[in-house]
Amino acid sequence: MIPMVDLKTQYHQLKEEIDAGILAALDNTAFVMGPNVQAFEKEAAEYLGVKHAISCANGTEALHLALEAAGIGPGDEVITSAFTFIATAEAIRYVGAKPVFVDIDPRTLNITAAAIEAAITANTKAVMPVHLFGQPCDMAAIQAVAERHGLKVIEDCAQSFGASIAGKQTGSLGLAAGFSFFPSKNLGAYGDGGLVTTNDDAIAAKVRVLRNHGSEVRYYHDVIGYNSRLDELQAVVLRVKLKRIEQFNAGRRHAAHLYSELMAGLPLETPFEDGVGVHVYHQYTLLSDRRDAIMAALQQAKIACAIYYPVPLHQQKVFAADCQGLSLPNTEAVAARCLSLPIFPELSDEQVREVVAVIREALAA
Known part of the structure; x- marks a missing residue:
C-alpha cells in the first residue's frame, strides 16, 4: 500500500525531538500564546523573509484575517481562482465581499494577470492569487495589474510553503498572505494551524488584535475579533519541521x-x-x-x-x-x-x- 502522504514515517524520523519538545511544553504549562508560538512566529518570519508572521487557528482563518485587516468588506469584489479549495472563497465571503472567479492557465493551473485584468470592475478591491499545488503564480505580472488598478494583493499560500520566485518566498510578495499548516501540507502540524504574513506594520497590528478577541490589552476590546490562536503544542511540531x-x-x-x-x-x-x-x-x-x-x-x-x-x-x-x-x-x-x-x-x-x-x-x- 502507498498512501497519499505518510505522516507516520515522518513522525518516527522526528519522534525524539518532537516528543521532547511536547513534554517540555507540557511541563511549562504555558498552553496559549506560549513561548513556542512566539518563537515559531519569529523563525517563520525569518525563513519567509517577511517583517511579520502572525500565527492563527487555521489556514482559512489566516486568509479571513488578512482580508479583514486589509479593509476588504461588504460590497467589495475579490478576484480569485475557481480551481482551488473552497476555503479561498469562504474567506472572501466571511468579510462580506464577493468572490469573482476567473479562468486558469491550463498548464500551470493558476490564474493569470490577463484573466484578472479582464474581470476588474468598479467594485474590485483585491486579488487573491492561489499558488496551487505548490506552483507559484506569476506574481510580477499580477502585481503589475494590481498596481495599475489600485488593487490589494492577498496571496493564498495554503499549498506553497517554501515555494519561491527569484529568491523571494511566496507569502512575501503581496500586501499580506495566508498559510495553512493542515497535517498533509508541506509544513504540516499535528492538527490545524495557520499563519498570516505581511511587511505592513498596520496590517500586522490589526491581525494580532483580530485573532485575539479584538484585544490588544487583556480585557480591553476595541473591535469585535475572533478566537483564532495557534496552539502551543502545534507550534512545537512546526518548529521542529520548519528546520527541515x-x-x-x-x-x-x-x-x-x-x-x-x-x-x-x-x-x-x-x-x-x-x-x-x-x-x-x-x-x-x-x-x-x-x-x-x-x-x-x-x-x-x-x-x-x-x-x-x-x-x-x-x-x-x-x-x-x-x-x-x-x-x-x-x-x-x-x-x-x-x-x-x-x-x-x-x-x-x-x-x-x-x-x-x-x-x-x-x-x-
Missing part, C-alpha cells in the same frame, strides 16, 4: 521529477513547471482523458490517489447565485481530467516506479 522544510521540499521535488521522467511519452500530461518560480509539489497532479481507468487500477493496487478538485467553485451550489451562466473552459476541462498521485518527502524511488508501472499498464489496456 528545505529538505522536505527537495524530497517532494525529487519524487515529482522522477514521476514526470518515467511518464514521459505516455498519453497524459504531467505537471508543468513554468520556470517563473520554484514548485514545491504539495500535490503531484496529472491530466488524463483516461482518469477513471488510472484511478481504478491504482485503487486495485492499493495505491492512494485523489481528485483535487472535482467540482470547480463556480459550479458549487453555494455560489450558484453569483455564477449563473459563468463559463470557465480551462477550469472545467482540468477538473474533468485531473488526478493527484502520492507525494511526500519520504516517497522512495521504488514506490514512484511502482505507481508509474500501474499507470502504464492501465493505459496499455
Whole structure:
C-alpha cells in the first residue's frame, strides 16, 4: 500500500525531538500564546523573509484575517481562482465581499494577470492569487495589474510553503498572505494551524488584535475579533519541521521529477513547471482523458490517489447565485481530467516506479 502522504514515517524520523519538545511544553504549562508560538512566529518570519508572521487557528482563518485587516468588506469584489479549495472563497465571503472567479492557465493551473485584468470592475478591491499545488503564480505580472488598478494583493499560500520566485518566498510578495499548516501540507502540524504574513506594520497590528478577541490589552476590546490562536503544542511540531522544510521540499521535488521522467511519452500530461518560480509539489497532479481507468487500477493496487478538485467553485451550489451562466473552459476541462498521485518527502524511488508501472499498464489496456 502507498498512501497519499505518510505522516507516520515522518513522525518516527522526528519522534525524539518532537516528543521532547511536547513534554517540555507540557511541563511549562504555558498552553496559549506560549513561548513556542512566539518563537515559531519569529523563525517563520525569518525563513519567509517577511517583517511579520502572525500565527492563527487555521489556514482559512489566516486568509479571513488578512482580508479583514486589509479593509476588504461588504460590497467589495475579490478576484480569485475557481480551481482551488473552497476555503479561498469562504474567506472572501466571511468579510462580506464577493468572490469573482476567473479562468486558469491550463498548464500551470493558476490564474493569470490577463484573466484578472479582464474581470476588474468598479467594485474590485483585491486579488487573491492561489499558488496551487505548490506552483507559484506569476506574481510580477499580477502585481503589475494590481498596481495599475489600485488593487490589494492577498496571496493564498495554503499549498506553497517554501515555494519561491527569484529568491523571494511566496507569502512575501503581496500586501499580506495566508498559510495553512493542515497535517498533509508541506509544513504540516499535528492538527490545524495557520499563519498570516505581511511587511505592513498596520496590517500586522490589526491581525494580532483580530485573532485575539479584538484585544490588544487583556480585557480591553476595541473591535469585535475572533478566537483564532495557534496552539502551543502545534507550534512545537512546526518548529521542529520548519528546520527541515528545505529538505522536505527537495524530497517532494525529487519524487515529482522522477514521476514526470518515467511518464514521459505516455498519453497524459504531467505537471508543468513554468520556470517563473520554484514548485514545491504539495500535490503531484496529472491530466488524463483516461482518469477513471488510472484511478481504478491504482485503487486495485492499493495505491492512494485523489481528485483535487472535482467540482470547480463556480459550479458549487453555494455560489450558484453569483455564477449563473459563468463559463470557465480551462477550469472545467482540468477538473474533468485531473488526478493527484502520492507525494511526500519520504516517497522512495521504488514506490514512484511502482505507481508509474500501474499507470502504464492501465493505459496499455
